[in-house]
Structures are given as C-alpha cells and as structure tokens.
Amino acid sequence: MNIEKLTCHYANIIEELDENPTRDGLKNTPERAAKAMQFLCRGYEQSLDELVNNALFESDNDEMVIVKDIELYSLCEHHMLPFIGKAHVAYIPTGKVIGLSKIARIVDMFARRLQIQENLTRQIAEAIQAVTNAEGVAVVIEAKHMCMMMRGVEKQNSTMYSSVMLGAFRDSGNTRQEFLQLIGRH
Known part of the structure; x- marks a missing residue:
C-alpha cells in the first residue's frame, strides 16, 4: 500500500x-x-501459510474443538464503513490440531480486508479446512454493520448472523446442533 x-x-x-x-x-x-x-486492511499483506507457520500439532483428539467469541473488525466493501462482531469457529480434528491463536489470526487476516460478512464467513471456514484437513468445520459470525446503523435504514439494533458448515457439520444435524448449542445459538 x-x-x-x-x-x-x-x-x-x-x-x-x-x-x-x-x-x-x-x-x-x-x-x-x-x-x-x-x-x-492489513489482511491483504498476509498469507495463510505465513500466518499458520506450521503450527499444526499431532493429536489423537477427534472431538469438536471450538473457539468462540473471537472479536472481529472489518470494513464493508460496499460503503467502506465498519462492521464489528464476533466469530465462533469449530472443527473436528483428524490427527492434527492447529495452534489456538492461529484460529483468531485467520479470522483477523480475512476480516482485515474489504468484505461482506457472507464471504468472510466462508473464507474463514475454507481456510481452517485447508490447513487442518478437519472432518468438519463450522463458522458462525454475528456482527453489527455501520452501513445499516449510520446511514440508509438506520436500524440501530440489527445484528447479522451468517454461518458456513463444512463436512461433518453440514452432513450431521446432531453435530451441527451440538456446535450451535455450545456457542449459545440453538
């Protein structure tokens, strides 16, 4: 830049x-x-490989791993106004787990670009899947958009939710429901 x-x-x-x-x-x-x-917009200057930096560790764990309430700050690509919220990320490991801070860093890397929330949610899920080769990945983002609050319809109490479910989270209603219950979105 x-x-x-x-x-x-x-x-x-x-x-x-x-x-x-x-x-x-x-x-x-x-x-x-x-x-x-x-x-x-520093996310444009980051790459997934450099960010993860081989922070994958052998593990026998094959149960759901969840990191919830990861705060995020992004800019709407339509108006370049902020949207602010939190991401909830889960994955089911298959022999390797990712360093905990790397999940938050992946969220930040994609959030720190001009975005729409729907694409941000998918980018995070697909990145976690690519890095971990997990059995499944789930991402839910809830955010408030200044483009809805400060201009246009000026709705102060609206919150947008988006989700992407991959693998086991998409294929199994029980797995998806467990995730949603654990993040408080049942």
Missing part, C-alpha cells in the same frame, strides 16, 4: 467535502487516515 498516494486521496476527499485540509484540526488528518486504512 502506498501511504503517500492514500494521503493525497484523503486530502482530496476532505477538499471535496468543502473542508480545508490545511486548517489546524485537519492538517495531519489525510496522513493519519491513510495509516489507519493501511492498518484496517
């Missing part, structure tokens, strides 16, 4: 809003905004 170009674009946006980008309160805003956008 080119910070100088982004800075120039933010200065132009401020000017187009009929504001003075050189006034005291705004003179450093274009650069700060550019750096903030670079941080918020």
Whole structure:
C-alpha cells in the first residue's frame, strides 16, 4: 500500500467535502487516515501459510474443538464503513490440531480486508479446512454493520448472523446442533 498516494486521496476527499485540509484540526488528518486504512486492511499483506507457520500439532483428539467469541473488525466493501462482531469457529480434528491463536489470526487476516460478512464467513471456514484437513468445520459470525446503523435504514439494533458448515457439520444435524448449542445459538 502506498501511504503517500492514500494521503493525497484523503486530502482530496476532505477538499471535496468543502473542508480545508490545511486548517489546524485537519492538517495531519489525510496522513493519519491513510495509516489507519493501511492498518484496517492489513489482511491483504498476509498469507495463510505465513500466518499458520506450521503450527499444526499431532493429536489423537477427534472431538469438536471450538473457539468462540473471537472479536472481529472489518470494513464493508460496499460503503467502506465498519462492521464489528464476533466469530465462533469449530472443527473436528483428524490427527492434527492447529495452534489456538492461529484460529483468531485467520479470522483477523480475512476480516482485515474489504468484505461482506457472507464471504468472510466462508473464507474463514475454507481456510481452517485447508490447513487442518478437519472432518468438519463450522463458522458462525454475528456482527453489527455501520452501513445499516449510520446511514440508509438506520436500524440501530440489527445484528447479522451468517454461518458456513463444512463436512461433518453440514452432513450431521446432531453435530451441527451440538456446535450451535455450545456457542449459545440453538
């Protein structure tokens, strides 16, 4: 990401809003905004292989592993406004487990890109599946979207839920139900 170009674009946006980008309160805003956008979209600079870094460990466990309430912050690709929520991720191992922090890092990698929640949910599930070769993967995301709250219909109490179920979670109603009960979404 080119910070100088982004800075120039933010200065132009401020000017187009009929504001003075050189006034005291705004003179450093274009650069700060550019750096903030670079941080918020840092997922583009990450790869799954580098992120996981071989943090897979042999295990006889073949029972469901769940990490719930992983906070996430993303930007809606339609309005570039934030959506904020949490992800619940589960998988059923087949001989290997992934380092716990890697699941949260995978969520962050995909969330820190311009997104829609439906695609984010699928990307996380497919990445966990690809890395672990699990018998099944389940991801549920619940989020509040500023594009719904701050503009448009202005619905302050709406929450969007999305889910992706792969393998055993898709094929077995009992497995899916156990996951949903354990995350409190039955």
